Amino acid sequence: NAGVTQTPKFRVLKTGQSMTLLCAQDMNHEYMYWYRQDPGMGLRLIHYSVGEGTTAKGEVPDGYNVSRLKKQNFLLGLESAAPSQTSVYFCASRRRDPSATEAFFGQGTRLTVV
């Protein structure tokens, strides 16, 4: 059982380049999230999705786009990377449950924009 898998694990981009981070979960979870972690800032929510075909903005959505075409995948796109987007990115998934449930996280993607 792989859980939540993020691809790639490391990447270096030049300013202005584009890329897509892939998050895949095999737990049939309805909810998926993208966060970025920066020193002293904790985990900040970029975008999230409550189901296939739906997405919503978090607290720091600017400069990112997302898509949830399949239930098991949540893609995070950077159209024109900037040095301010240098960060560690975490994806998480969570089951829909009336009593609410914990989220499971991937191992993270370390992105450096030069």
Place this chain on the structure above:
Amino acid sequence: DQQVKQNSPSLSVQEGRISILNCDYTNSMFDYFLWYKKYPAEGPTFLISISSIKDKNEDGRFTVFLNKSAKHLSLHIVPSQPGDSAVYFCAACAWNNDMRFGAGTRLTVKP
């Protein structure tokens, strides 16, 4: 705006003593709260949670307390062990499944 706040960046305690980590939130729409533990180069892992209808939840050495009127929760670890040394994140979840995290507290448990 930071809707979930952990005002102590770090905490150091002696092995065997109690560790108390604090968290405050500002959004009244949060109704489910969680604590996560994170080691370097790994994703956060779930530790314990509490629903807004409760004021306490216990799991072994870990207890979470919720004070809704003060919009405050805390995580107690008793007794603390060196293996508990990690960064602890408080998280809060709203009805629309928006889930926010605090900045984290680095706990060091000294042998």
